[in-house]
Structures are given as C-alpha cells and as structure tokens.
Amino acid sequence: MANINLPKGALQKEAFKSLPAKEKEEYLRNLLIKVLELNPEGIIISQIKEATGLTYSTLWHHLEILSCTAQCHKIPRGNLDVYHPTGKSVHLNDYNKGRVLYTISTIEEREGKFVSVHEKRENNLGNQTVVGGIGIPIELVDDLIKTLSKVRGKGKGVTAETLLEEGMLKKEGAKSEELFEAGLIKKGK
Numbered sequence: 001m002a003n004i005n006l007p008k009g010a011l012q013k014e015a016f017k018s019l020p021a022k023e024k025e026e027y028l029r030n031l032l033i034k035v036l037e038l039n040p041e042g043i044i045i046s047q048i049k050e051a052t053g054l055t056y057s058t059l060w061h062h063l064e065i066l067s068c069t070a071q072c073h074k075i076p077r078g079n080l081d082v083y084h085p086t087g088k089s090v091h092l093n094d095y096n097k098g099r100v101l102y103t104i105s106t107i108e109e110r111e112g113k114f115v116s117v118h119e120k121r122e123n124n125l126g127n128q129t130v131v132g133g134i135g136i137p138i139e140l141v142d143d144l145i146k147t148l149s150k151v152r153g154k155g156k157g158v159t160a161e162t163l164l165e166e167g168m169l170k171k172e173g174a175k176s177e178e179l180f181e182a183g184l185i186k187k188g189k
Contacts, residue, residue, distance in 0.1 A: 004047045005038035007031065013053045022124045028054075028062045029129070036072050036085035044080050070116055070133035073109070086135075089116065101128060106138070113138040 010031060011019075019027060035048060045059045052059075063083050067074040073084045087109040095102040101120040106113060119132035136144060 002047065004035065004043050004051050006051055007034040007038060010052070016054075025062075026123065026125060026127065026129065028058070029066065032059075032062055032066060033071060033085070036066075036083060040085055042075070042082040042084045044082055068133075069130050070118065070135040071130055086116070107135060115141055 011027070016024065016027065031052075032048070035043065045056055045063065048054065048059050049056050063072065063074070063081075066072040067083070070086070072086060075082045075084065087107050089105045089107050092104045092106060095104070099121060103116075103118045103120060105116045105118075107116050108114075114135040114137055116135050117133060118130045120128040121131050123129045
C-alpha cells in the first residue's frame with residue numbers, strides 16, 4: 001500500500017488515547033483535514049489506518065462527518081471510497097444569528113466551482129466548529145436564490161408542501177390534485 005503524508009507533530013497512539021473525549025473529537029477532525037490537504041490526490045481509510053494506527057470505524061466515522069459537512073469530498077471507486085480535500089477556498093462573508101455563525105465561501109474543485117455554506121457553533125472547548133455544510137455548484141446559485149426569494153416573499157405561513165407543489169407543478173406540469181392523490185402534498189386549509 002502506498003505511503004501517505006502525515007502532518008508533523010501528530011500525536012502518538014498513547015498520547016491520543018489519553019485525551020478527553022471532546023478533545024479527541026476536535027483533534028481527529030483537524031488531523032484528518034491536514035492529512036487530506038497533504039494528500040491531494042486522495043486517500044482511502046486503510047491508508048490512514050496503516051499510517052496512524054487509528055481504527056477503521058473511527059476514521060470512517062470522522063471522514064463521513066467531514067464529507068457530510070462539505071469539509072472534504074468522498075468519491076466512490078468500486079468498493080472503496082476515496083477522500084479528497086476541498087479545493088482552493090475564498091472566504092466571502094460571515095453571518096451571525098444567535099450562537100450560530102454561517103460562513104460563505106467559494107471553492108474551486110476539479111469538478112468545478114462551488115459555493116460553500118458552513119454552519120459553525122462553539123464547541124465545549126470554546127472553538128468554532130463546523131456542524132453542518134453544503135457545497136452548491138456555482139451554476140445552480142441563481143436558481144437557488146430565486147427559490148429562496150419565494151420563501152422570503154411569502155413571509156409567515158409558507159410551507160414545504162407549498163414550495164414542493166409549486167416546484168413540481170413548474171417542473172413536471174403536474175396538477176395539485178395529482179400531487180395530493182400521490183401523497184406528495186397535503187390539502188391546504
């Protein structure tokens with residue numbers, strides 16, 4: 001199996017085991033992001049397991065979180081998943097809402113350009129950490145903004161069913177009665 005690049009100063013297995021649970025979680029997230037950055041051609045879990053001594057299930061769990069929060073990309077290759085770092089990121093803006101920080105960036109990938117939205121919250125250690133995220137292909141942004149503007153324009157009382165109905169009517173030419181009968185929407189009051 002090919003060797004991978006590891007960050008300098010990575011903890012030895014025993015030192016890692018002695019960390020409190022919350023610190024382990026943050027350490028692993030940061031370690032895996034650095035490992036991905038040092039291996040831009042992509043890596044598989046067994047390579048990281050061999051190089052670090054961490055368990056497969058631990059690595060899989062944390063890589064899946066990174067993938068689901070748009071902090072890395074997972075590309076299936078047969079029966080293997082290859083994990084890649086995110087591309088070059090340019091920070092655009094931050095938005096605060098209570099205890100939540102939303103970070104907007106653009107990211108250039110091999111597959112194209114994306115707008116990234118990350119939801120960050122303060123963790124138990126007092127650091128901002130990503131708890132949710134999405135990467136949206138840049139060519140979909142205008143349509144997404146139009147759809148989101150409809151939500152805002154309707155104000156209070158807009159429902160997911162209403163938006164689904166409008167979207168399906170537009171896309172499929174379906175009638176609301178057909179959507180109701182199919183169980184895709186509920187009758188309005």
